[in-house]
Amino acid sequence: MTRVERHASFGGWQEVWQHRSDILHCEMKFAVYLPPQAANQPVPVLYWLSGLTCSEQNLITKAGFQRYAAELGVMVVAIDTSPRGEDVADDSAWDLGQGAGFYLNATQQPWAAHFLMYDYLTKEIPALIASHFPTNARQSIAGHSMGGHGALMVALKNPGLFQSVSAFAPIVAPSQVPWGQKAFTTYLGSDTTQWQQWDSLWLAENGHPLPPTLIDQGLADPFYPQQLTTELLENCCKEKSLPVTFRYHPDYDHSYYFISSFIEEHLRFHAAALTVS
Amino acid sequence: MTRVERHASFGGWQEVWQHRSDILHCEMKFAVYLPPQAANQPVPVLYWLSGLTCSEQNLITKAGFQRYAAELGVMVVAIDTSPRGEDVADDSAWDLGQGAGFYLNATQQPWAAHFLMYDYLTKEIPALIASHFPTNARQSIAGHSMGGHGALMVALKNPGLFQSVSAFAPIVAPSQVPWGQKAFTTYLGSDTTQWQQWDSLWLAENGHPLPPTLIDQGLADPFYPQQLTTELLENCCKEKSLPVTFRYHPDYDHSYYFISSFIEEHLRFHAAALTVS
Structure with a gap:
């Protein structure tokens, strides 16, 4: 594992690391923000999942979260949005292939050889973080758009794994919208029963729980409400009494101007859940 | 003049405008952050000058200044770093030509036809801003690296024009360092007496005043101290009793991670100068 970037930021360090992924079978990068507190003690971790076309760079250069992570003593880990490299399957569309992994395990070829982002996120990355950085046992997860889908879906599938969840403009029902239908058909095949386990709305409707969760949606977002069917999940959470705000x-639109305007509230929301014993 | 971007940000608006510059003879873009207060009253303006290779985008996407501009009621205008376009002279080097205008008026061909950033910044842009946006009569200026040189130089040449000045990692003595010598030779010719009027250190040594000024320099900056001879200006300011901190x-390095870590203090510094009557 090689550190490829290191910048002082708000008294801590914004780093980017490169490693060979055993699960994805390619070279991957991820970003870690180490708050000043991490120099002296283990700290909790917030995982961040980015949206379509993004990499580990978007959050760390555009969101302005470091100020709050530094104040609150939270490590922030941002992974890439898909496997990468010349040997990895791709598509000329911006919403499919590299940059568009949807945080699932693909079953269809040629994708299944590398597109196993769910296993990468839930197995390989936490082990790498735990072994290389000063973390305690508490973790939360957040994301934007496709990454909001990822954060909600991974939390729903893994009760108790995260202390809190948050999302900006998440895809909440991928099985029912064009982005998700295109990706799921490609990565998982046309049998829609195979899509359910990766669909946040289906998981919530079928009894999966959530920890305290915060979801923000901009009303000038060009993808709302066609791709971002926020109200479908809101109605389900009401019916199921899930603790989602x-x-x-x-x-506000779909950009990092939206994210940066509210990232402080997300960091404080997660820090409250991460630091209560 | 056409608005090409508009994003809600911290209760205000981050906009980007495109216009035909009468002085530069090309299409130019600039960014304007309108704080919430600008909806109801005239506000002061902070001009921002970016560094080599940058455009109007770097500050607005990476610095995180909008939070403080919104709180303090300051409009922030970020211009581009050079004239642009296929008809405009350029150079294959990243530190010369388009993206590297050095905020001066070129006298050598082929540059003199378009590279008149000093006139653009001091004449055309203030008139455009005053006629299209709700400004009061107070203004300050800040910049990074080549833009730090620009902010200091323009303020030194125009006593009374700005209420305050600040710079991150500025080129303070361009006549004495490789970046500046290359640009000045190209744009101004080999007669170094023609360089003096564009050199902050020379201007300060020769009696030009400064308003309250704040300069931040990172000690892990790879361009310090070879290109960024900060102490030369510091010594001069002490001798001349100029109000520069x-x-x-x-x-801290040369990146926007450095700028974002301290931009709050710069905004508060300028707001204090801009809002005192």
């Missing part, structure tokens, strides 16, 4: 923000 | 920060 939904907020709708006039004027 | 110099701060040196261990571990």
